[in-house]
Amino acid sequence: MKKITIAILALILMGLLIPTGFATDSNLVITYGETTYAHNDYKSVVDAFFVNNANVDLNNVNSKVITADQVNQVSSGVTGKSYSSNQIFSSALLDLNDNDNLEVSVDRSKITTITGQMYISALKSAGITSGHVYVTSPVTATGESALAGIMNAYEEATDVEIPESVKEAANDEIYTQAEIVENSGVDANELSDLVNQVKEEVSKDNVTDHDTIVNIINNYVQNNNINITNVDIENLATTIEEVQNVQGDVNYYKDQVSGFLNDDGSAGGFSLDGLLNWIKSFVNGI
DSSP, X not given: OHHHHHHHHHHHHHHHHXXXXXXXXXXXXXXXXXXXXXXXXXXXXXXXXXXXXXXXXXXXXXXXXXXXXXXXXXXXXXXXXXOOTTSOOOEEEEETTSOSSEEEEEOTTTBOSOOHHHHHHHHHHTTOOOEEEEEEOSSOBOOTTHHHHHHHHHHHHHTOOOOHHXXXXXXXXXXXXXXXXXXHOOOHXXXXXHHHHHHHHHHHTTOOOHHHHHHHHHHHHHHTTOOOOHHHHHHHHHHHHHHHHTHHHHHHHHHXXXXXXXXXXXXXXXOHHHHHHHHHHHHHTO
């Protein structure tokens, strides 16, 4: 009886290991801007970037299309901008199989404004600290709309919805930084460092007062000789204050995904070692 049981378990294991030809990896998700997805030439350019940089088989990747309506739900409330269906180019690939730390690789030949550090900062504001994200576009684009796609990809991969308040705060952070970079000409990485340093200090002391955040930013700007206007400082203070005010929702989201991401940083899902250990313990218990 014991031998029969072991044989059955071995067959189950073999069945799990044999590729079906149709299965996709739930830890891999692509979000295409709808303009990109609608044009085969554009989509081919984006796919080539993902294959060459992420080293993935696109046949095993889940995909979703991010529409102008989805982007506008966020952008209209943040910047007042409204995009049409022929303006959504930015696309992203999320790989949760590579998730010891949060990493974002940006195609700087196409994404002109948002840097990898800006995406990382905004994603951490949303409570996301794991995964490797790749961002590109078939034509030059600011990259602002990609954040909506990236967060959508995390929702798809984890089956956990990010609270709307958290999405809005993270997107506000991206849009505010993009606007300052474009209008003031400040270095994008320099600005991102400023935001990260201020957020860290605000979080450590649990600061929610707007004027106090303004003073913290002013001190950092003066000490590091960063050339931004008082309006820029006010806008940054507002967005950082918003991030701080949604920490309750951020913590709720982090609790929801903690079961998906293991303590060792590996993504949830099928584990050969875990299955072998389970079979071993099961057999020993017979």
